[in-house]
Amino acid sequence: MAEIDSAPTVVIQPSRGWAALQLRTVWEYRELLYFLVWRDIKVRYKQTALGVAWIILQPVVSMVIFSLLFGQLLDVPSGGVPYPIFAYAALLPWNYFAGALTRSSQSLVGSAHLITKVYFPRLIIPISGVVSGLVDFAIAFLVLIGLMVYYGVTPTLAVLLLPAFLLLAVLTALGFGLWLGALNVRFRDVNYLVPFLVQVWMYITPVIYGSTLIPERFRFLLALNPMTGVVEGFRWALLGAQLAEAQPPGAMLIVPIAISLLVLFSGALFFRRTERTFADII
Amino acid sequence: MTDIAIRVDKLGKMYRIGRAQQRHDTLRDVIGSWRLEVGDWVKRLRHSTSNLQPPTSNDTIWALRDVSFEVRRGEVVGIIGRNGAGKSTLLKILSRITEPTTGRAEIHGRVGSLLEVGTGFHPELTGRENIYLNGAILGMKKTEIDRQFDEIVAFAEIAQFLDTPVKRYSSGMYVRLAFAVAAHLEPEILLVDEVLAVGDAAFQKKCLGKMGDVAQEGRTILLVSHNMAAISGLSQRVATLDQGSLVIFADPASAIGKYLRLSESTSTPLLSDLHNRRGEGPIRFTSFHCEGPDGTVVTHLVSGQYTKLVLGFSVSPDVNPENLLSVVVAIAVYDSAGYKLTNLSNHYFQPFEMSPSSGQFMCEIERLPLRSGQYVLELYCQANGLVSDWIHDVQGFEVSDGDYYETGRITYANQGAVFLDHAWSVNTVHEAPAGASSRGADDSQKS
Numbered sequence: 120m121a122e123i124d125s126a127p128t129v130v131i132q133p134s135r136g137w138a139a140l141q142l143r144t145v146w147e148y149r150e151l152l153y154f155l156v157w158r159d160i161k162v163r164y165k166q167t168a169l170g171v172a173w174i175i176l177q178p179v180v181s182m183v184i185f186s187l188l189f190g191q192l193l194d195v196p197s198g199g200v201p202y203p204i205f206a207y208a209a210l211l212p213w214n215y216f217a218g219a220l221t222r223s224s225q226s227l228v229g230s231a232h233l234i235t236k237v238y239f240p241r242l243i244i245p246i247s248g249v250v251s252g253l254v255d256f257a258i259a260f261l262v263l264i265g266l267m268v269y270y271g272v273t274p275t276l277a278v279l280l281l282p283a284f285l286l287l288a289v290l291t292a293l294g295f296g297l298w299l300g301a302l303n304v305r306f307r308d309v310n311y312l313v314p315f316l317v318q319v320w321m322y323i324t325p326v327i328y329g330s331t332l333i334p335e336r337f338r339f340l341l342a343l344n345p346m347t348g349v350v351e352g353f354r355w356a357l358l359g360a361q362l363a364e365a366q367p368p369g370a371m372l373i374v375p376i377a378i379s380l381l382v383l384f385s386g387a388l389f390f391r392r393t394e395r396t397f398a399d400i401i
Numbered sequence: 402m403t404d405i406a407i408r409v410d411k412l413g414k415m416y417r418i419g420r421a422q423q424r425h426d427t428l429r430d431v432i433g434s435w436r437l438e439v440g441d442w443v444k445r446l447r448h449s450t451s452n453l454q455p456p457t458s459n460d461t462i463w464a465l466r467d468v469s470f471e472v473r474r475g476e477v478v479g480i481i482g483r484n485g486a487g488k489s490t491l492l493k494i495l496s497r498i499t500e501p502t503t504g505r506a507e508i509h510g511r512v513g514s515l516l517e518v519g520t521g522f523h524p525e526l527t528g529r530e531n532i533y534l535n536g537a538i539l540g541m542k543k544t545e546i547d548r549q550f551d552e553i554v555a556f557a558e559i560a561q562f563l564d565t566p567v568k569r570y571s572s573g574m575y576v577r578l579a580f581a582v583a584a585h586l587e588p589e590i591l592l593v594d595e596v597l598a599v600g601d602a603a604f605q606k607k608c609l610g611k612m613g614d615v616a617q618e619g620r621t622i623l624l625v626s627h628n629m630a631a632i633s634g635l636s637q638r639v640a641t642l643d644q645g646s647l648v649i650f651a652d653p654a655s656a657i658g659k660y661l662r663l664s665e666s667t668s669t670p671l672l673s674d675l676h677n678r679r680g681e682g683p684i685r686f687t688s689f690h691c692e693g694p695d696g697t698v699v700t701h702l703v704s705g706q707y708t709k710l711v712l713g714f715s716v717s718p719d720v721n722p723e724n725l726l727s728v729v730v731a732i733a734v735y736d737s738a739g740y741k742l743t744n745l746s747n748h749y750f751q752p753f754e755m756s757p758s759s760g761q762f763m764c765e766i767e768r769l770p771l772r773s774g775q776y777v778l779e780l781y782c783q784a785n786g787l788v789s790d791w792i793h794d795v796q797g798f799e800v801s802d803g804d805y806y807e808t809g810r811i812t813y814a815n816q817g818a819v820f821l822d823h824a825w826s827v828n829t830v831h832e833a834p835a836g837a838s839s840r841g842a843d844d845s846q847k848s
């Protein structure tokens with residue numbers, strides 16, 4: 120049988136030091152990734168009365184509360200666009216990021232039964248946690264379109280860059296998710312850290328306020344946070360035409376992208392280095 | 402191309418039991434142990450140039466040590482051993498779930514491992530959805546699952562529940578579905594861990610049949626099981642592991658024999674120490690043991706094998722020899738549920754006439770008809786019509802299912818308590834139906 124002659128030879132031996140990323144193996148298992156993502160989506164709102172409505176309800180309710188609190192009461196400047204849409208355009212990528220980060224950092228521990236019983240590239244697990252949030256994102260995006268129509272916001276050509284900002288959010292979530300997910304296998308502290316981290320992170324990201332609220336000389340600090348680039352990028356791409364201080368986030372984006380890629384690359388290396396002990400200590 | 406499917410060379414796996422116990426470390430623990438580890442590293446750097454040798458201290462355990470063997474393509478190899486012998490660790494290393502600490506293994510061919518059936522089943526998903534999910538987790542391609550889908554459903558016998566969430570399944574249906582997916586894996590090398598222990602007897606039979614088919618197709622199988630009958634029925638060679646080491650890799654009979662001898666407890670209980678006995682007669686039981694076909698002492702018996710039960714006794718020296726003229730001995734056999742299965746006694750044949758000295762009563766069983774299980778004994782001795790010694794609840798022996806009927810067919814668990822010799826035949830009757838209908842019958846046969 121030709122099939123047997125082409126059979127791959129697998130060598131099993133103790134590995135030391137840093138391991139190659141082996142993205143090719145991950146690619147070979149893309150069908151498993153697809154099924155894990157599909158399972159996540161399928162199961163997420165099972166046995167809930169509202170079902171998929173939750174995907175819309177969460178950001179919309181946040182938007183309403185933020186609009187009342189920050190838009191009306193505190194009068195946070197929203198650069199000339201109505202505060203609700205100003206907040207929603209940022210909440211959209213933020214909610215995706217928060218969900219993706221939380222899921223991917225808990226994904227390995229949640230899949231302990233798989234890790235101890237079946238072989239597959241472990242990278243698939245946090246990746247699926249990040250990917251499965253994209254469906255929620257797409258549904259919540261429909262609300263944004265509705266809001267834009269309602270408030271009469273016409274997008275410019277900049278909207279074509281939106282996928283790039285979304286990709287930055289995906290990669291950032293994956294980078295931190297790899298680090299936290301791998302650490303979580305050994306230190307369950309991560310389970311308690313992540314919700315707190317997400318909360319704090321939201322306040323240091325210009326979600327409920329615009330980065331223009333921060334004094335000019337401190338604004339470079341915001342750039343250290345990759346999510347600033349994402350959130351401000353979303354606003355610029357969607358509402359750019361109406362935004363009072365519309366500025367293409369050129370230089371402001373270089374640093375977030377660099378940091379995001381650094382975290383992603385180091386996270387993947389750290390993950391590959393530690394994954395060999397996952398089955399023993401999880 | 403070699404004809405070797407798996408080559409294992411000095412494979413070893415060390416676990417740190419100290420760490421394994423506190424599985425969910427908190428940061429504080431680890432910072433503490435980091436200090437120790439750093440100290441350890443410094444020591445190692447100072448004392449040895451090659452730190453290839455991992456630390457061997459009290460909090461480590463070798464689950465597998467220096468195991469080497471080769472499995473030829475198309476061979477079915479059984480792996481047996483007591484709990485903790487390293488069987489599962491070996492399979493986990495070969496299926497790349499965990500890394501070895503030392504040594505190396507080479508696998509030539511696509512591996513499918515089955516350490517558990519139903520891995521990744523999600524209770525909220527339907528049977529149909531779980532077939533795809535579980536198939537993907539086990540390494541099947543979607544097209545492969547599509548192709549075998551109908552066969553999987555038929556094998557699991559769940560066609561009408563295909564679109565019901567599996568959380569509503571009975572446990573039997575759940576296991577059948579899980580096994581059906583696994584049984585349709587088509588790797589060149591299949592690693593199977595004790596998955597035959599699930600399901601009802603009829604389904605077990607079907608699974609064993611399916612495994613047998615797989616073996617017929619020339620696939621390489623590594624099979625871990627406690628079911629000696631299955632192991633000897635399916636495997637060409639058997640590896641026996643004990644405390645992480647490979648003790649024998651040979652034909653099933655020798656390897657299983659070795660395993661059974663390893664399972665022996667080293668000392669047989671002394672009956673003379675027991676006090677829960679009745680009777681104050683001159684003959685007292687002192688010991689009990691079983692002997693296998695080759696005359697060695699065994700505590701682990703196999704169905705269908707020659708077995709000798711040996712009762713040691715002593716006779717008090719001041720006995721009146723007249724009282725030893727009619728000695729009756731009996732061994733009642735109870736299963737683990739306390740049900741008396743049979744009574745073996747010389748009373749049915751010929752009472753002994755004895756002289757006042759110690760010795761052994763021996764009861765030979767040509768082919769042990771007991772099924773696998775633990776057995777408890779009741780020992781009885783009567784001399785000259787009076788109870789001499791009577792002991793309840795004596796630790797007896799353990800039996801494993803074997804090839805009782807000497808047909809090479811596998812016997813399955815939960816098929817009753819004993820084997821009986823029996824013969825089957827079939828009688829077909831060609832009886833011409835009476836009256837007018839006979840014509841019709843003839844016609845229909847012709848057409």
